[in-house]
Amino acid sequence: MKFWRKEKSILYALHPEKIPASGARLTYTFGLGGIAVLASLVTLLTGVALTFYYVPTPTDAHASIILIQDVVSFGAVMRGLHYWGAQVMVVAVTLHLARVVFTGGYRPPREFNWLIGVALLVITLVWDFTGYVLRWDDGAYWAFLVGTNLLREIPAYGETIYRAIVGDAQIGANALLRFYGWHIFGLTAAGVFGIVYHLWRLRKDGGISRPVLDENETREFISRDELFFREFITSALISAALVFLTLIFPAPIGTAANLDAGVSDVRAPWIFLWVQNLLRVIPPLWAGIIAPMFVLALIIALPFLDRRGPGRAIWFARERWKPQAILVVIAIVLSALSVLEVWR
Amino acid sequence: MKLTRRDFLTNLGYGSFLVASGALAALFARFLTPNIVTPAPGPVEIGSPDQYALGSLTHIENARVYLGRDERGFYAISAICTHLGCAPRLDGDEFACPCHGSRFARDGRVLSAPATRPLDRVFVGRSANGKLFVERSRQVDADYRLV
Ligand code: HEM
Ligand code: FES
Numbered sequence: 132m133k134f135w136r137k138e139k140s141i142l143y144a145l146h147p148e149k150i151p152a153s154g155a156r157l158t159y160t161f162g163l164g165g166i167a168v169l170a171s172l173v174t175l176l177t178g179v180a181l182t183f184y185y186v187p188t189p190t191d192a193h194a195s196i197i198l199i200q201d202v203v204s205f206g207a208v209m210r211g212l213h214y215w216g217a218q219v220m221v222v223a224v225t226l227h228l229a230r231v232v233f234t235g236g237y238r239p240p241r242e243f244n245w246l247i248g249v250a251l252l253v254i255t256l257v258w259d260f261t262g263y264v265l266r267w268d269d270g271a272y273w274a275f276l277v278g279t280n281l282l283r284e285i286p287a288y289g290e291t292i293y294r295a296i297v298g299d300a301q302i303g304a305n306a307l308l309r310f311y312g313w314h315i316f317g318l319t320a321a322g323v324f325g326i327v328y329h330l331w332r333l334r335k336d337g338g339i340s341r342p343v344l345d346e347n348e349t350r351e352f353i354s355r356d357e358l359f360f361r362e363f364i365t366s367a368l369i370s371a372a373l374v375f376l377t378l379i380f381p382a383p384i385g386t387a388a389n390l391d392a393g394v395s396d397v398r399a400p401w402i403f404l405w406v407q408n409l410l411r412v413i414p415p416l417w418a419g420i421i422a423p424m425f426v427l428a429l430i431i432a433l434p435f436l437d438r439r440g441p442g443r444a445i446w447f448a449r450e451r452w453k454p455q456a457i458l459v460v461i462a463i464v465l466s467a468l469s470v471l472e473v474w475r
Numbered sequence: 476m477k478l479t480r481r482d483f484l485t486n487l488g489y490g491s492f493l494v495a496s497g498a499l500a501a502l503f504a505r506f507l508t509p510n511i512v513t514p515a516p517g518p519v520e521i522g523s524p525d526q527y528a529l530g531s532l533t534h535i536e537n538a539r540v541y542l543g544r545d546e547r548g549f550y551a552i553s554a555i556c557t558h559l560g561c562a563p564r565l566d567g568d569e570f571a572c573p574c575h576g577s578r579f580a581r582d583g584r585v586l587s588a589p590a591t592r593p594l595d596r597v598f599v600g601r602s603a604n605g606k607l608f609v610e611r612s613r614q615v616d617a618d619y620r621l622v
Binding site: 273276277280281291294295296298299300301303305396397407410411412413414415419 | 504507508509512513515558559560561573574575576588589
C-alpha cells in the first residue's frame with residue numbers, strides 16, 4: 132500500500148494539470164501574487180510563534196519585544212522574519228496590483244477578483260498598522276495616537292466610531308488589547324479567507340489572464356510539474372532573501388513609549404508617510420479620511436473604466452490607457468508626498 | 476410579472492437572511508462600543524509654589540502641561556496639540572509640534588498651521604497643604620490665574 136501519493140496531495144488539488152505558458156511566464160506576472168502568498172505564510176507562522184512571548188499591555192509590550200529580541204533563542208530571527216515578511220507582503224501586494232493594471236488582468240470575467248484583491252490590499256495595510264502599534268515604542272505610540280484621533284474628525288459619528296475602534300475615551304490598555312485582537316485574529320481570519328477566495332476565484336475565472344490569439348497562433352501550455360518547479364525556485368529565492376534581510380537589517384524597535392515626555396521627531400510608518408505630509412497642509416478630515424478614501428475609490432473603479440476591446444493580457448496596451456494613466460498619477464502623487472515627508 | 480408562491484418564499488428567505496445579517500453586524504458594532512471608559516485623570520500635585528520662578532514656563536511631564544508664572548499668578552498650558560493630539564515641545568520661545576509642524580506662541584496662540592485652535596488652558600489650584608496641583612479635565616480661560 133502506498134501511503135503518500137503526490138497526485139493526492141493538496142498541492143495537486145490547488146494546481147491545474149496544465150496552464151497556458153503565457154500566464155506562467157515570469158515577465159508576465161513576475162510571480163508577485165505568489166510572492167505575496169509566500170510572505171503571508173512566513174508572517175503567519177512567525178506571528179504565531181511571537182504570540183507565545185509577546186504581552187499586549189502598555190507596561191509590558193515593549194519589554195516583551197526586547198526579551199524576544201535579546202534573550203529568546205532565535206527570537207531576533209523569528210521577529211525579523213515576521214517584520215520582513217510583512218514588509219515584503221506590502222510591497223508584493225502593491226506591485227501585484229500594478230501588474231494587473233498594466234497588463235489588463237482585471238478584464239471581465241475577472242473584475243470580481245479585482246475587488247477581492249482590493250479588499251486584500253486594505254486588509255494587508257490595516258494588518259501592518261495594527262502590528263506596528265503592538266511595538267508600543269515611541270514611533271508606534273504617536274502614530275497610533277494621530278491615526279485614531281483622525282477618526283474623531285469624522286462629522287457627527289466621529290466619537291462613536293472612535294470608541295468602537297479604540298474601546299475607550301483615549302488610547303491605552305484597552306486600545307492595545309483590541310488592536311492585538313484584530314492583529315492576530317480578526318485580520319488574520321479575514322486575510323486567510325480573502326487569500327483562499329482570491330485563489331479559488333482565479334481558477335474559476337479560467338486561470339491567469341491571457342491574450343486573445345490570432346487564428347494562425349496556437350496556445351502553448353506548461354505542465355503542472357513545470358509550474359511546481361518554477362514556484363519552488365521562486366519560493367527558495369524569496370525565502371533566502373527574507374533570511375538575508377533579517378540577518379543584515381534587524382527589525383527596528385525604538386525606546387518604550389513615554390506618553391508624557393513627547394519626542395522631537397515623529398514619523399508615520401513608511402506606507403502612511405504621504406498622509407502625514409498631507410496633514411501638514413490640509414484639514415485633518417480631508418487629509419486623513421477623505422483623501423485615502425478617494426484614492427481607494429479610484430483604485431476600485433479602475434477596471435470599470437475599461438471593459439472590453441483589444442489589449443487584454445498585454446503589457447502597457449494603448450487601448451487601455453485610462454486605468455494605467457490614473458494609476459501612474461496616483462503612484463507619482465503618493466510617492467512625491469512621501470518623499471517630501473522624508474526630506475524634512 | 477406574476478409572483479409565484481415559490482418566488483415569494485425564496486425572496487422572503489433572502490430577505491430574512493439579509494435582515495438577520497444586518498442585525499448581527501449592528502450587534503457586533505454595539506458590542507465593540509464600550510459602556511464605560513477610563514475616567515479622565517484627576518488632580519496631579521506638582522510641588523510647592525516657590526519651585527517656579529517668576530517668568531518661568533516649566534514642562535510638567537506627568538501632568539502633560541507647561542506651568543507658567545507671571546506677575547498675575549500661576550497658569551497651566553496643556554501640552555497636547557490641538558491638531559491631532561501630539562505633544563508640542565518648547566523650542567526657544569515657541570512650542571513646536573513634532574507630528575505636523577504646528578507652532579504655538581509662549582502663551583499658546585497658534586503661530587503656524589495646521590493647528591487652528593490655541594493650546595488649552597488647564598486649571599491650577601492650591602491644596603490645603605500649600606502645594607500646587609493641576610487638573611487636566613478642567614479647562615479654563617486664557618486669563619485664568621492662581622494668585
Ligand atoms: C497569523 C498572523 C499574524 C500573527 C499571529 C501576528 C502576530 C504578531 C505579534 C505577536 C506581534 C508583536 C511582536 C513584535 O512586534 O515583534 C506582531 C507584530 C507585527 N506584525 Fe504581525 N502577526 C501576523 C500577521 C501579520 C501580517 C500579515 C502583517 C503585515 C502584512 C503583520 C505585520 C506586523 C508588523 C509590521 C509588526 C510589528 C513588527 C515589529 O516591529 O516587530 N503581521 N505580529
Ligand atoms: S498633532 Fe500637532 S501638528 Fe498635528
